Structures are given as C-alpha cells and as structure tokens.
Amino acid sequence: MHAGLAGVRPVRKPRAMPSALKLRLSEDVKTAMKAGDKPRLTTLRFILAAVKQQEIDTRQDLDDTAVIAILTKLANQRRESISQFESAQREDLAAKERDELAIVASYLPAPLTPDEIEALVTAAIAALGATSIKDMGKVMTELKPALVGRADVGAVSGLVKRRLGG
DSSP states (O other), X not given: OOGGGTTOOOOOOOOOOOOHHHHHHHHHHHHHHHHTOHHHHHHHHHHHHHHHHHHHHHTSOOOHHHHHHHXXXXXXXXXXXXXXXXXXXXXXXXXXXXXXXXXHHTTSOOOOOHHHHHHHHHHHHHHHTOOXXXXXXXXXXXXXXXXXXXXXXXXXXXXXXXXXXO
C-alpha cells in the first residue's frame, strides 16, 4: 500500500434496490431444473448470465428497470435472429428462437397500448411545459422510465417530435 493512501477506503457506489425480477429468474431456474425442462433452463441461465455480466461491468446490483432493459435487448436480438433464420429458410433455428423469445417475453411487463402511450406523452409535455422541439430531450428523459420494456422508444420519440411541432 502506498504511504499516501494509508487509511483511505475505496468509495463504494450505493446499492440499488434488489431486483425482484432477478430473484424470480433465479427461482424459475431452480423450478426448471427440478422439472427437467432443459430448453427453459438453458434460456433462463442465459438471461441470468447477461444480468450478472452487466452487474460485473457496472459493479452494481441491478434494479428491475435495468433487468427489464436487458430482457428487452435479448428479446430484440431474438426477433432479429428469427427474421434472419426465416429468410435463410432455417425454420428449425427460427422455431428455437421463437421458443426463447416467448420465455424472455414472459418476464417483460405488458406492452403499453397506443392510448396509454398517448396519455403518457400528453402528461409529460404538460408537466414539463414543453412547447417546442427544443424540449424533446426533456420530454423523452421524463418518459423513458415508463417506456422501458413496454414500448418502442423510437416510435414514441417520433410521436413526441410530431406533438412538439418537429
């Protein structure tokens, strides 16, 4: 240890609320193992590995919002793979990806309806007093937590842009 650093403790980041979703995934791994459901077990282990890798990379325990973001990314990857396998006429691989997508999607919150998205956008614009395209960043920052895993942020961004006259 360096003489100048004696007695100095490393600064630790505050711990996030433990993720109930991560705990549910861990329990479901045990259930799938006991049931001998290998395809489900493999997919659940893959999800947990992605979560743990993110925790290692950020050196933080993830909350539900972060886990949902990972699940959303995994679901999008599956959708892209399905499309590629179907265009390559590999229905066997596309079917496997569809099965995995169903498992991943079962952990995502229910998607927002167009009316719910419209209501969220209207409320965010009103709450922030947004009047021009210059306010789009603030509106999207306000909306993002409610949209994670529940709506296509790009599509909502287009809606906000139209509403702000962009």
